[in-house]
Amino acid sequence: MTTTAATKDGLPSMIAYLTRVLKTPTIGAFWEELAEQARDENWSHEEYLAALLQRQVADRESKGTVMRIRTAHFPQVKTLGDFNLAHLPSLRRDVLAHLATGTFVAKAENVILLGPPGIGKTHLAIGLGVKAAHAGYSVLFDTASNWITRLAEAHQAGRLEAELKKIRRYKLIIIDEVGYIPFDQDAANLFFQLIASRYEQGSVMVTSNLPFGRWGETFSDDVVAAAMIDRLVHHAEVLTLTGDSYRTRQRRELLAKEKRAGRD
Template identity: 90%
Template sequence: MTTTTAPPRDGLPAMIAYLTRVLKTPTIGAFWEQLADQARTENWSHEDYLAALLQRQVADRESKGTVMRIRTAYFPTVKTLEDFNLDHLPSLRRDLLAHLATSTYIPKAENVILLGPPGIGKTHLAIGLGVKATQAGYSVLFDTASNWITRLSDAHHAGRLDAELTKIRRYKLIIIDEVGYIPFDQDAANLFFQLIASRYEQGSVLVTSNLPFGRWGETFSDDVVAAAMIDRLVHHAEVLTLTGDSYRTRQRRDLLTKDRPGQDRQ
């Protein structure tokens, strides 16, 4: 049985610095002395001190992990659900949004579909849910529908489509923004179908679209392909059909109201 003896007091800082470097726990190396002083002042037990020190290391590591996952998700901009003005979208169920914010749908490979007219905040919601997923420890990849098609088309022409789909499957959640804004030809529609099929019951997909499902055949140039795609997407999904005024239209209306001449305020 191996016995452990306390190192000489004067050599303790150097030893702890060495050990935290070997263990790759820099936060412990940075804060052990500060927390030790606090532990002595507040009469912590050894267990209390150890737990506080480890908690500090884990929190710091998780925070850095979230920052890295947000960076590698390639969001066009980082937006949070907390910044979203729910009052402007009364059609959105608060309880359902709160449930989705827990990201519990991701380990079950379930999907989220946001349908509604342009300008009501679908992309903001998608990014906000994506950020929540990164904070929960899940890998996320964001792009517009047209950019996803470009990515798959390039891989197809290079003879590595299967490898690219396998690479994409490593992400726990992919976000496909703006389905329906640009129509796709038959080849693009087939590539998009392969992307959705490759993730069916394997990984989560979050889709935003300005078109109801009944008009997806217009976007994908084929009602049969569109129907097969929709079938796979909605089998395990929360579908949110949103209604409301465009933020941009509302802002323009508010500006026009403010700029009216004084006689309007008689």
């Protein structure tokens, strides 16, 4: 069947068929609505075509973003817009804005967030991960202990290389809470292999409550820790954050509120 051979009455069924074959359901759903708008506003053929294609692309990108965020396995979805920057004056706004563009992922660069517990490192990591997903990059999030468990299970099953290759398909991996739980020598070696496998190949984002000088305590080996840090920071933005814990601050604010209420 061709367009020229089709009658006007047969156009809807023909377009429905063609959009199914081309896998463009949004065009199939909106071509009539946009055609009426085009006639009312005297669009050219080119303007009508562009409007249809834009609608299809926007819908596909939106669904792709939702899927990337879902498969990232964030513990919860948090955005940078929800983050109260006023409580973290040590964070440079220009650096955060640059990281939010996701260009570091395109360059296979890393991001390291260092600072005491409770100041919002995980929130920032998730927020930047969500931004990367919106920019079209695949993301995978987990805690450091869970990453080790995943690698240890693969190693025991004799498929560590296959697992590392699978992880390399993600443009950005986020390793949360490095330093909260110490690792033995075997775990440290697995962690090193994860970092080494992504060196200049894919981006890594790490949050840690420990400065680099104390990573040897976590990985049971100063040499392994130094080699890991060397690969992480070679192409990286390292943000050392200072500030009050959210929980401590919230408790302090609650006590102040109760004190004011008592005076009233």
